[in-house]
Amino acid sequence: MRVLVLGAGGQLGKDLLTALAVSGHEAIGAARSDVDVTDTSQVRAALTRGHPDRVVNCAAYTRVDQAESEPELAFAINRDGAGVVAGACAEAGVPLCHISTDFVFGQAVEGTPRPWRTTDDPEPQGVYAKSKREGEVACQEMGGPLYLVRTSWLYGNRGPNFPLAILRAAAARRELRVVSDQVGAPTWTRDLSTAICWLISTPHLGIHHLCGQGATTWYEFARATLEEVGIQARIEPVSTADWGAAAPRPRYSVLDNSRFLELGGPALAEWRSELRDYLGSERDGAVRAALSGA
Numbered sequence: 001m002r003v004l005v006l007g008a009g010g011q012l013g014k015d016l017l018t019a020l021a022v023s024g025h026e027a028i029g030a031a032r033s034d035v036d037v038t039d040t041s042q043v044r045a046a047l048t049r050g051h052p053d054r055v056v057n058c059a060a061y062t063r064v065d066q067a068e069s070e071p072e073l074a075f076a077i078n079r080d081g082a083g084v085v086a087g088a089c090a091e092a093g094v095p096l097c098h099i100s101t102d103f104v105f106g107q108a109v110e111g112t113p114r115p116w117r118t119t120d121d122p123e124p125q126g127v128y129a130k131s132k133r134e135g136e137v138a139c140q141e142m143g144g145p146l147y148l149v150r151t152s153w154l155y156g157n158r159g160p161n162f163p164l165a166i167l168r169a170a171a172a173r174r175e176l177r178v179v180s181d182q183v184g185a186p187t188w189t190r191d192l193s194t195a196i197c198w199l200i201s202t203p204h205l206g207i208h209h210l211c212g213q214g215a216t217t218w219y220e221f222a223r224a225t226l227e228e229v230g231i232q233a234r235i236e237p238v239s240t241a242d243w244g245a246a247a248p249r250p251r252y253s254v255l256d257n258s259r260f261l262e263l264g265g266p267a268l269a270e271w272r273s274e275l276r277d278y279l280g281s282e283r284d285g286a287v288r289a290a291l292s293g294a
């Protein structure tokens with residue numbers, strides 16, 4: 001299969017190109033400088049040039065807090081750009097895999113929370129979350145064949161990402177304060193990419209939730225990162241309110257992967273073992289660079 005990956009310069013895009021090649025697919029990567037997803041003529045031209053069998057849209061505006069002060073840009077990329085890509089794919093009859101986020105879910109979890117199902121109603125909070133949700137709707141409205149993949153708390157090869165930021169801060173002996181009352185599922189882009197490769201080879205369209213197994217807090221995620229690398233550093237747990245980020249975030253955003261697993265998709269590993277494998281694989285690469293302040 002020939003697969004056009006948009007947003008190929010990002011964390012997920014890079015790992016997806018590798019996973020596609022490993023799975024025997026022909027991957028065509030288009031970074032932002034090659035194809036701007038907000039430009040209809042560029043997107044159409046990429047489809048005409050590449051004749052792909054599938055398109056995966058990894059392009060996004062992902063600066064969650066900054067989005068609060070530049071909503072026009074976030075909506076232009078995450079909503080309008082998603083619609084441009086979905087429209088061009090629908091015109092060309094090419095199935096699209098669009099990547100979305102756990103942040104489309106809201107705060108309203110009463111009692112003991114359970115992982116969000118693909119059938120649950122989104123209730124996005126904040127500009128980034130709303131722009132991503134409206135992007136999902138824009139894709140659905142175009143009416144073409146659509147795999148809609150929601151994932152969470154991504155980290156991957158080049159970053160910037162949370163584990164590398166923690167290592168950099170610990171190495172610089174900066175005070176580590178990490179939010180301890182938001183629960184989610186960290187996901188390694190390498191494992192996610194393998195799952196996406198499988199999914200787009202199947203006829204199973206619709207919404208899929210794909211994240212590392214289990215659940216944790218940012219605080220425990222930070223502690224686990226330091227433990228895996230063998231670094232001693234004090235981390236202070238802080239509440240969401242005390243942290244005071246610009247954008248609201250769901251208190252609980254774990255996704256329920258069961259639809260994907262019932263369809264026979266390859267399970268993503270448990271988050272802690274994914275993290276161990278990621279940090280091990282990057283010991284002489286991104287991890288060393290983060291610890292040396294690079």
Ligand SMILES: NC(=O)c1ccc[n+]([C@@H]2O[C@H](COP(=O)([O-])OP(=O)(O)OC[C@H]3O[C@@H](n4cnc5c(N)ncnc54)[C@H](OP(=O)(O)O)[C@@H]3O)[C@@H](O)[C@H]2O)c1
Binds near residue numbers: 007008009037100152
């Ligand atoms: N990161 C997470 O924790 C997380 C969690 C859940 C879901 N997601 C979703 O997963 C997907 C991949 O995220 P990621 O972590 O790989 O993000 P990323 O590293 O920020 O990559 C996004 C890529 O999109 C590119 N891009 C931005 N605007 C574009 C445009 N107008 N046209 C074409 N490309 C454009 C960016 O290029 P520039 O860098 O040049 O702007 C970047 O290379 C996104 O849909 C994101 O919303 C991410």
